[in-house]
Amino acid sequence: MILVTGSAGFIGANFVLDWLQIFDEPVVNVDKLTYAGNLRTLKSLQHNPLHIFVCADICDRAAMDELLAEYKPRAIIHLAAETHVDRSIHGPENFVLTNVVGTFTLLEAARSYWSRLNDAGKAEFRFLHVSTDEVFGSLSATDPQFSETTPYAPNSPYSATKAGSDHLVRAYHHTYGLPVLTTNCSNNYGPYQFPEKLIPLMIANALGGKPLPVYGDGQNVRDWLYVGDHCSAIREVLARGTPGETYNVGGWNEKKNLEVVHTLCDLLDQLRPKAGASYRDQISYVKDRPGHDRRYAIDARKLERELGWKPAETFETGLAKTVQWYLDNQEWSDEVASGDYRKWVETNYAQRA
Structure with a gap:
């Protein structure tokens, strides 16, 4: 049995879906179901006896203690987090609560649970913390590129709270001996991503005939990682990673934001053409966000050298799969675009016109 937090969100749901296609080991799926959590993503697991969904907040210590006592997982994969930089600028408090206090609460529950296991159980147990290159x-x-020894220098409330959670996880290993693992990944993309992030936002706006808002000059660089590749990396680190170690997970795909948008538009021109026009015509430049980091780039050689992992998808193959998925699953996209989401888009982009 494994326990996964944040598993109705984008990466978490993909991880659980992939896990249960590969293994017959049960999953306890814990999610608070905030705006970005969507049970529709997990609809195919509704009657799967290996999938147990629990709506709970990782900040609730009593609930975490009860879950660990009841299900006795051999591992916790901690994906629950507030992740959107722009939201952290508008409202940093939720990021501090979820990313710092929530991680602390979960670590305390895990430490208490782990300390009561027998020697074999203690040796087997893992707490795998999923973080970001933005730290x-x-x-x-x-x-x-960023390596595992690059000094931390977070620049947004989001990245600062993730850095804080990383430090807590490290401290619980060095102080208490809790067998932790940490992964720092680059920008994920793929199916089931909430449409506040660049790629699904551009797809949704393009198909809806809306402007495609590009921050600043569009020259900010990110390394792009297909979510299925990220899930396979997490599985490898969980299975064979060394407790106390950190592993960078990247796609070896550095792209400028404008280049990503152009590639998306060209794919949509092929797959869902508009009469006499290109989706590139919808691109608009908007005011940059405060403190916008210029470039992220991941050196993932440690993960390849020590565990033999490297991404299976190129940016071109992964993006083609992603665009086709959104074209085939517009009902999912329409459902997540709730009134709450629309209000957020108005709040964020109205100030950047």
Whole structure:
């Protein structure tokens, strides 16, 4: 039995769906069901006896203690987090509560549970914390990629709270001996991503005939990681990673934001053409967000060298799969675009016109 937090969200849901296609080991799926949690994503698991969904908040210590006592997982994969930089700028408090206090609460529950296991159970148990490359700050065009030893320099409330959670996880290993693992990943994309992030937002706006808002000059660089590749990396780290170690997970796909949008538009021009026009015509430039990091880039050689992992998808193959999925699943996209989401888009982009 494994326990996964945040598993009605984008990465968490993909991880659970992939896990239950590969293994017959049960999953306890814990999610608070905030705006970004969507049970429709997990609809195919509704009658699967290996999937147990629990609506709970990781900040609720009593609930976490009860779950661990009842299900006795051999591992916790901690994906629950507030993740959107723009939302953290408008409302940082939720990020502090979920990412810092929530991680602390879960670590305390895990430490208490782990301390009562027998020697074999203690040796087997793992707490795998999924984090981000944004904790390392921003790179110039000529800087080397982030490695596992790059000093932390978070620049947004989101990345600062994720950095805080990383430090707590590290401290619980060095102080208490809790067998933790940490992964720091680059920008994920793929099926079931909430349409506040760049790629699903651009797809939704393009199909809806709306402007495609590009921040600043569009030259900010990100490394892009297909979510299925990220899930396979998490599985490898869980199975064979060394407790106390951190592993960078990247796609080896550095792309400028404008390049990503252009590629998306070109794919949509092929797959869902508009009469006499290109989706590129909908691109608009909007005011940049405060403190927008210029470049992120991940050096994932440690993960390949020590565990043999490397991504299966190129950016081109992964993006083609992603665009086709959104075209085939517009009902899912329409459902998640709730009134709450629409209000958020108005709040964020109205100030950048």
